[in-house]
Amino acid sequence: MADSSDTGLELHAAWKPAIPLGTYTLDVKQTVKGSGVNAPDWTFTAPPQEFSVGALRYSLTPADVLASFPAPGSTAPTGHLLPYVSLRDPYFPWERVGTLPAGWGEAPTVAVLLLSEDEMASVPTATGEAADLLTKNLGGVLPPTVTTPPTGNQATVIDVLVGDLRDRLLPDPVHTLPLLTHVRRDVPQGTPGAGISLPAHSAVIGSRFPRAVPDPVAPTDRDKDRPCHYTAHLVSLIGHEQNLMNNGLDAQKRLRLVSLWSWSFLTLSAGETTYADSFLRMLNNNNDTRQGDRLRYTPPANAPEPVRNRMKAGYVPMSHTLATGERTASWYRGPFGPWPPLQTAVSPAHRPFSCADEALIYSTTECVFDISLAAAWNIGYQLILSRRDLFDELLTLKHDAQARIMSLVRMTGPAAADRYYASTSGGIPETLVEAALDPVPIHQRFDAMMAGHRSVNRSLADDVTKALADVSGGSTSIMPSLIASERSSLRPAAGPRQAEGAPEQVLDGTGAPFATEEQTLTEHATTLVAHDGISRRLTHTLRRRHLKPQKVPNAADTKQGGSQGAAGAGLGDPAPSATATETETWLWDAVELITALPAWYLLPFADAVLPTDSARFFSVDERWLSAFCDGMLAVGSHTAVDRLLEPLLSDVVFKPRNPERAPVCGLMIRSEIIRAWPAPPTTGSATGEAPVTTSDPGFFTVKGASLIARTLIGQDTMLLLFGGRPESVTLREPGHVMEFGLDANGKKYTRKADGTAGSQQVDVYGEFLRDTPNKPGSVWPGHLPESLDVMGLAQRIGCVDKPAEFAYQMLNLPATLSLTPPSA
Secondary structure: OOOOEEEEEEEEEEOOOOOOOOEEEEOEEEEOOOOOOOEEEEEEEEEEEEEEEEEOOOOOOOOOOOEEEOOOOOOEOOOOOOOEEEEEOOOHHHHHEOOOOHHOOOOOOEEEEEHHHHOOOOOEEEEEEEEHHOOOOOOOOOOOOOOOOOOOEEEEEEEEEEHHHHHHHHHHHHHHHHHHHHEEEEEEOOOOOOOOOEEEEEEOOOOOOOOOOOOOOOOHHHHHEOOOOEEEEEEOOOOOHHHHHHHOOOOOOOEEEEEEEEEEEEEEOOOOOOHHHHHHHHHHHHOOOOOEEEEEOOOOOOOOOOHHHHHOOOOOOEEEEOOOOOOOEEEEEEEEEEEOOOOOOOOOOOOOOOOHHHHHHEOOOOOOOOOHHHHHHHHHHHHHHOOOHHHHHHHHHHHHHHHHHHHHHHOOOHHHHHOOHHHHHHHHEHHHHHHHHOOHHHHHHHHHHOOOOOOOOOOOHHHHHHHHHHHHHOOOOOHHHHHHHHHHOOOOOOOOOOOOOOOOOOOOOOOOOOOOOOOHHHHHHHHHOOOOOHHHHHHHHHHHHHEEEEEEHHHHHHHHHHHHHHHOOOOOOOOOOOOOEEEEEEOEEEEHHHHHHHHHHOOOOOHHHOOOEEEEEEEEEEEHHHHHHHHHHOOOOOHHHHHHHHHHHHHHHEOOOOOOOOOOOEEEEOOOOHHHHOOOOOOOOOOOOOOOOOOOOOEEEEEEEEEOEEEEEOEEEEEEEEOOOOOOOEEEEHHHHOOOEOOHEEEEEEEEEOOOOOEEEEEHHOOOHHOOOOOOOOOOOOOOOOEEEEHHHHHHHHHOOOOOHHHHHHOOOOOEEEOOOOOO
């Protein structure tokens, strides 16, 4: 089929399981016979092997369902579209238990039933233990003829009149269900059909249109139709095949159907709408001269120039209570501002804020506070307190960092230096720094000390005594380099001091100074943390001990990330090798964390800047992110050393952001169609590098920038973040939620195999609804005709025995919208 996007669509009539569901026994017997004298005649019988093929399902989980259409909870004019559900398992609709009645043939064993709110009032519904619902207190209701469900299976059942099923809900299931069920699979353009490994999914479609109800005063005026609430049920027909084929069954009997999945939505009375309509409205909103495609507020026409400038920059006035109790108005802007970002004279160097008050900005020209950064600090602080996982990670890291640096402070104090070291003029030895910040585990030290000292002619105690004597005597030839160098710079308390000028291995050839008598512990700790070598050693140790390793795909990727690894390496440590198989993953990414914040913090008064059916490009404020990170790191800081370590911990906790790179760009999309789009996938890259083109098949394509994050904000708003300005972002109607129904005015235009228009225009509303006058179905009181004559329509367009072709004719081709961020 013709499609201008990167992804096409492949349709299959059915994917049928090879054998029915159930438990099977495999018997294997081997017979060996020969000829001639003493010919063998042996029979070998293996023990029977029992295996099961699936099990009868009484409910589905959200993981089983790819999408429901119309989207659950949506409010839209969908009266011309048939509801359906997409399932991740392409075989599920054709699963069966045992042998089906001969007349059922190859029809699917599930169906979508659509019930209006007034119909649901007359359909008994119950939820509970499946065994109880299908075997107890039936009261004349016909349950499915299946084996008693095992204990622990929960189910929802609905009791539907046989007459309603025949007339409106499920007429002629043997012939219509094959046409209403098919398998879909996305296909990259130019790829042959054979050998494609993209996942397929099944689609089960209802046969009723969820039309709005006519107004009692003006029943023929379609513009005055009233909204109607509908509920769709995906029901299992297993065990009811014989009842559904029995035309002589009492129409007043009720069948108890297991509802595997259900969802509700509201149909509006406005004219028909499609994804193309939503995309067109987005395009029109972006062309609005008052706001355009930028995330900014529209100031009043009579606003003063400073106010106009602030609002165009993305600020909004907020009520602000000062520390003195006075109330005033201050400016606030979240992390998102207009694109392109405003040029400011702010220095790239960031001085961490220790509290929110330090981040307050007072404009002397406007005499107004800017509380953006102060609010960001508080938001980061509260985020950690509200997230137990983040809180535990941060406090564990802080405690470890403080313990390590204070261990070095104590080991290099004036008393310790005078007692243990022959000379302090050369600075602190590297081995002492390593012993304090990254000590070798005691069992490894013991094994190293004992190397070469074990003898079968001595006891273990004698071996240990001999090893200790060698160490204290200064013999280093038998010790590994780490312990040897450390012990050579230490002397026993009672031994002689080494001569002045004795060679010592110092840190990076420069050496951090030992503490003096005049220094306090905090002052000495400040000196140590300020030393580049010590801070890098501590950073490297904390990363190695607290950050989870992640496999990298190949040597080239590891090499790309080498600059980050080298920056965190300890003194004397080689840069990461190109053959390394693991790399560090950062604890938190500040850009991704802001997507977890409430929408009000990100975009206050969103309706004013992001109306329904709109798409807005924005920039991410790096200053806001820095204050946000400062607030997170402030949790658990109670001492001067805690504050001292915060900048260092920032390099460990947060994924580094290059201040010289292009600013982070984003796109925010708001529309009802977002409800039906796929859930955000896991994002991220082991090396921090992303491909030039990032594509999520069936949703969007980003060209010219890497995808950083994708998340939902509310039910109808999608947030996309890119590592720079993309060349274009193309939105595409997802393949599994493409509309299955009619064109405008209740008609259907046939199409050729190449996607071009065919020769037929079918008036479906006028000719192929079963519950219209002179048709076998009956309309539900107060409703318009809704039940589609599936077989009649299939005969008209020539695909009675071709479910895939029928699906192709009824599908509305995917709509696309290409958006380009403004350049100035």
